[in-house]
Amino acid sequence: MNKKMNESSHLILHRTSKDELKKGVTVITRGEGVRVFDQDGKSYLDLNSGITRPVHVGHGRKELAQAAYDQMSTLAYFSPCGFSSEPAMNLADKMAEIAPAAINRFVFECDGSEAVETSMKIAKAYHQMRGDKGRFKVISREGAYHGVNGLGVRALGVVPMMRQIMEPLAPGGVFIKSPYCYRCPHNLTYPNCDVACARLLEERILFEGPDQISVFIGEAIQQGFGAYAPVKEYWDIIREICDKYGILMIIDEVITGFGRTGKMFATEHFNAKPDMITMAKGLTSGYLPLGGVGCTDAVQDSIEVLNHLHTYGNHPVSCQTAIKNIEIIETEKLVENSEKIGRYFLDGLESLTDHPSVGEVRGKGLWLAIDFTMDKKTRANYPGTSLNRMISLAMEKGALMKSMGCALEFAPPLILAKSDVDETIEILEEIISKEEKELGL
Ligand SMILES: Cc1ncc(COP(=O)(O)O)c(C=O)c1O
The missing domain is CATH 3.40.640.10 (Type I PLP-dependent aspartate aminotransferase-like (Major domain))
Incomplete structure (x- = not known):
C-alpha cells in the first residue's frame, strides 16, 4: 500500500473535512516504540501517542x-x-x-x-x-x-x-x-x-x-x-x-x-x-x-x-x-520516566521562551504545551492557521504534533528518550522561527 486515503474510500473518518480528503489523508500502517510509519514508509516521531494520546507504553508491544x-x-x-x-x-x-x-x-x-x-x-x-x-x-x-x-x-x-x-x-x-x-x-x-x-x-x-x-x-x-x-x-x-x-x-x-x-x-x-x-x-x-x-x-x-x-x-x-x-x-517504571523525561522536555521548551510568539510553556510529566501569542504583553490569541502551518511543517520534518486552543500540545509515549526530546526541540526551533517570519513578529 502506498496510497493516501481520498474521497473514493468507503470509510468515514471522524472530524475530517471533504477538503482534507481531497488533498489525501495519511494512512498510518505500522508503529514501533515512539515512531509510526505511513503508506510510503516515512517515519514520524509520535509526539501525541496516536494523536488522541492513549499509547503510553509505545507502539508494537507484542x-x-x-x-x-x-x-x-x-x-x-x-x-x-x-x-x-x-x-x-x-x-x-x-x-x-x-x-x-x-x-x-x-x-x-x-x-x-x-x-x-x-x-x-x-x-x-x-x-x-x-x-x-x-x-x-x-x-x-x-x-x-x-x-x-x-x-x-x-x-x-x-x-x-x-x-x-x-x-x-x-x-x-x-x-x-x-x-x-x-x-x-x-x-x-x-x-x-x-x-x-x-x-x-x-x-x-x-x-x-x-x-x-x-x-x-x-x-x-x-x-x-x-x-x-x-x-x-x-x-x-x-x-x-x-x-x-x-x-x-x-x-x-x-x-x-x-x-x-x-x-x-x-x-x-x-x-x-x-x-x-x-x-x-x-x-x-x-x-x-x-x-x-x-x-x-x-x-x-x-x-x-x-x-x-x-x-x-x-x-x-x-x-x-x-x-x-x-x-x-x-x-518499566514509566511513571518515573514520565516525570524525569517530562522535566527534561520542559527544560527544552523553556529554551524557546525568547521567541516573541512563545507566551508560556508548561507541563507535568509527559503532558506539555507551548501557549503561543501574537503579543507577550497583552497575551493576544495566536491564529489557528499559524498553528496548523507549524504542524504541517513538523510533519514534513517527521514529527507529529497537535494543537489545542492557542497551544501546541505534547503527550508522547511514556517510553520517550532524551534524544527524542532533543530532536523535537530542534524541529520546534525551526518551525517557530519560520512562522514568526511569516507573521512578521
Ligand atoms: C478528559 C476526557 N474525557 C473523556 C474523553 C472521551 O474519551 P473517548 O474519546 O475514549 O470516548 C476524552 C477524550 O479525549 C477526554 O480527554
Whole structure:
C-alpha cells in the first residue's frame, strides 16, 4: 500500500473535512516504540501517542498482543450482568491498589465517553437510592472535554461544534469558567484572585438550585487551552463546596491516568479527594478499547443495583490487556520516566521562551504545551492557521504534533528518550522561527 486515503474510500473518518480528503489523508500502517510509519514508509516521531494520546507504553508491544491472544483463546466474552470473569475481577483489584484517594470500586466500559456517561449514571443512582430524586444537573467547565455521548456531551465545553450539532441536549448542563491563569477568564491574577475560578462554583450552585445538582465534573489537568493544571488549592476548594451542597465530585482522568503527568493519576498532584474518577486511554495504552469508572465505597454502598448493561462491559480480553499494560508501566517504571523525561522536555521548551510568539510553556510529566501569542504583553490569541502551518511543517520534518486552543500540545509515549526530546526541540526551533517570519513578529 502506498496510497493516501481520498474521497473514493468507503470509510468515514471522524472530524475530517471533504477538503482534507481531497488533498489525501495519511494512512498510518505500522508503529514501533515512539515512531509510526505511513503508506510510503516515512517515519514520524509520535509526539501525541496516536494523536488522541492513549499509547503510553509505545507502539508494537507484542506482550499486549500475546495477553489478548491468550485471553481470547481461554474466554473471549461473557456477560457483565449476573456473571463475572477473572480478568475483570483482577483488574478491579489492581485498580484498587493503584487508584488515588479512597477510590476502591470499579466498572469497566468501552471508552472514555462511556466511562463519563456511567459515572453520571452512578451519581444519579447514588442520589436516587438515598431518596434525593431531584438532582439532574451536571456542572462542568467551559473549557472541558468529556466525550461525545449524551450526558458527557452536555458537559463538553471546549469544542462547541461537537456539542451544538447534538442540540437540543438532555437538560441540565451547567458551566463555570475554567482555570486558565495565562489568560484568566475573570481578568484576575493569582494569588490575589483568591482562586475565583473555583470559588465561583458556589455562586453557580446557588443560582441553579443546590438540590438539583448531581455532580461537578472536571479534568484533573485540562486539555482545553493545552495541558492546563489549576493552582494547588483548586481541587480542595471545589471539594469543600461540593460537600457543602451534597454534590458528588468526579475527576476525569481519561487523559491523565496511568502516568501521563508523572504520577499514576493526576489527582495525586493536588491530593484531591474525588468521589469518582473516570479513565480510559492509558488503561490499555489504546491496544484495545476500554474505559472505566472508579468510585468510593460510600458511593457504591448506597447503590443496591446499578441498572446498567453494556454488552461489552467488563470485557475479559480488554481487562486482561489492561492488566498486562499496567504491569509494563510498573516494571518499566514509566511513571518515573514520565516525570524525569517530562522535566527534561520542559527544560527544552523553556529554551524557546525568547521567541516573541512563545507566551508560556508548561507541563507535568509527559503532558506539555507551548501557549503561543501574537503579543507577550497583552497575551493576544495566536491564529489557528499559524498553528496548523507549524504542524504541517513538523510533519514534513517527521514529527507529529497537535494543537489545542492557542497551544501546541505534547503527550508522547511514556517510553520517550532524551534524544527524542532533543530532536523535537530542534524541529520546534525551526518551525517557530519560520512562522514568526511569516507573521512578521
Ligand atoms: C478528559 C476526557 N474525557 C473523556 C474523553 C472521551 O474519551 P473517548 O474519546 O475514549 O470516548 C476524552 C477524550 O479525549 C477526554 O480527554
